Amino acid sequence: MNDLVTGDAVVLGLRPAKLPSRALALVIDLVVAWTAYLLVSVAVVLSSGALDEAAVTALGIASFLLVLVGGPIAVETLSHGRSLGKLACGLRVVRDDGGPIRFRHALVRGAVGVVEILMSFGVVGCIASLVSARGRRIGDVFAGTLVVRERVPAGRSAAVPPPPPWLVGRFAELDLSGVPDGLWLGIRQYLTRMDQLDAGVGLGMAERLAGELAERTGTPAPQEVPAAAYLAAVVHERQARDARRAFGGPGGSSGGVIVGDGGFPHDASRAPVPAVPTPAAATGDGPTGSSASSRPSSTSSSAPQSSPSSPSSPTSLSSSPPSPTGFAPPA
Known part of the structure; x- marks a missing residue:
């Protein structure tokens, strides 16, 4: 279900990045990656003078895999789909549903990109992006990802409405x-x-x-x-x-108290029980401790009676209907 077409022939879709912006981002990423690879190769050659030819070849292959393959995978995983080139061009790699990518998505993209971009000099990736209706290369198809534009006009951006x-x-x-x-x-x-x-x-x-x-x-x-x-x-x-x-943050309010428009929790089972203030006379902390002992019946009978009928008690909060949220699903 890549595209969802309504009865009014309205196609609902994301805003995929076009080939020019993707090519520019790829060029920036390749320049950075190849520069890092050349620096690492020079360092390996200078430090491996006492090694034999097989060891030097193994170090060269390891440097290629770590810098040109593992580097982009690590960057996309840690930055959640925003490499240096994509950051400069306002692009991001997301899942097909618009969510952030994980390590497995970046791994598949990077593994296929070795053949699709590095070995073919980007020709296979350009042809696949031109053929695809959403501008996806082969690595995106196998990983279930899509490169979308983040910098869109504010009037055209559409956010998922929050639930009640x-x-x-x-x-x-x-x-x-x-x-x-x-x-x-x-x-x-x-x-x-x-x-x-x-x-x-x-x-x-x-x-x-x-x-x-x-x-x-x-x-x-x-x-x-x-x-x-x-x-x-x-x-x-x-x-x-x-x-x-x-x-690593809270990620929303699904694990805590849900506070509505009026500042009252809508879920009575998660509502905190407000503390009933204890008069100073009942605890003997007031200026005259002897007067507290002379009125034990008045203080002990007034505190518990405020719980069932007080506006701040949990019972009254749970009985009050949830405040309107403005969420208007189709009738």
């Missing part, structure tokens, strides 16, 4: 390992363009995608949750997991 706050973190235990990248791409494309679709077409597409997603995860979609909101919540959960893996 009461759904954030609800699918934290969902198994997403069986969902293919093509389905993720279709869901992402639908969410970014659902406001431009006809109501009936959008609803049917959301239900179809939700059914496929529930089949892949092995967990049925909640009946009380609209299909579009369900898709947005699951995509948000996957983005949070990718952020935690890629950057």
